[in-house]
Amino acid sequence: MSQRRPRIGVVTFPGSLDDRDALRAVAFMGGKGVALWHGERDLRGVDAVILPGGFSYGDYLRCGAIARFAPVMDEVRAFAGAGGPVVGICNGFQILCEAGLLPGALIRNRQLRFVCRWVHVRVETSLSPLSAGLVAGDVLRVPVKHGEGQFVASAGDLDLIERDGLVVFRYCAQDGGVGEADVPNGATNAIAGLRNELGNVVGLMPHPEHAVDPDVGATGGQSMFASLLFTALARASAA
Amino acid sequence: MRFRAQVLVQLKPDLLDPQGKAVEGSLPAMGWSNVSDVRVGRYVQLDVEAGDRDAALEQVHAMSERLLSNPVIETYRVLDVGELAARESP
Secondary structure (H helix, E strand, O other): OOOOOOEEEEEEOOOEOOHHHHHHHHHHOOOEEEEEEOOOOOOOOOOEEEEOOEOHHHHOOOOOOOHHHOHHHHHHHHHHHOOOOEEEEOHHHHHHHHOOOOOOEEEOOOOOOOEEEEEEEEEOOOOOOOOOOOOOOOEEEEEEEEOOOEEEOOHHHHHHHHHOOOEEEEEEOOOOOOOHHHOOOOOHHHEEEEEOOOOOEEEEOOOHHHOOOHHHOOOOOHHHHHHHHHHHHHHHHHO | OEEEEEEEEEEOOOOOOHHHHHHHHHOHHHOOOOOOOOOOOEEEEEEEEOOOHHHHHHHHHHHHHHHHOOOOOEEEEEEEEEEOOHHHOO
């Protein structure tokens, strides 16, 4: 008897670091990871796409600025336009913003220093591929590691983001309260992750792929990956 | 013809500039306590082969909008586009 497992593509750009961890997290949670290459215009029929963390093309100009023009991104853009689930983690989030698939941008951390630590994030909506199995108010423990993670947006975009409920995750304290001390990078409105209007594209600075295996720490990423696998499987079944 | 273009990219004025703040914070310790509003930008110089200056300028604007700057957070200014004499070309 064959078992249909959701196939999650993970794109490797030159300078990607967390592609292997993302593939491993997909497998750990019961999905099938599919390695994708930045130079190929082919998503290999996957049910969802992850743009992983790292420093694509060295991030030499701006984070994500060059990766945005990689051949595979034409396919990712078309896939997202057709409602396919797309997740950007850290550098992947930066790429999605540079590509205009998500509003706003990520700039240098307010304190200027690279930050590498565990944080808590509060779920703000179930309406994203990473939170479909979660409820607003849930608090997850996940790590961050970035130098350019301060989310900013124009006043107009920010109004729209908040009005339409596009914020998916906010940095918070363990009890879910949001205070400035809990925001590791000075992000506007403590925004750690957000989705597009359609609800199929989501980006976040924290790294759920580093937090699925209890042998190596907290498991706040499990429910995010479970949500992604569920979303991908539902889409595959509907196709 | 070969033209040399100079483009200045800066964070939008309403965005906090962490690099500028860091520089600003260091200056008083060096004796310059009368400095404020430090903004750090990016200067890009490039040479373009084009039929005339208008064509070069148009291309520089296109490149600035698509790659050199991110219009969401940055503004750019073309400081100069000037023809290079043949002897200046390497």
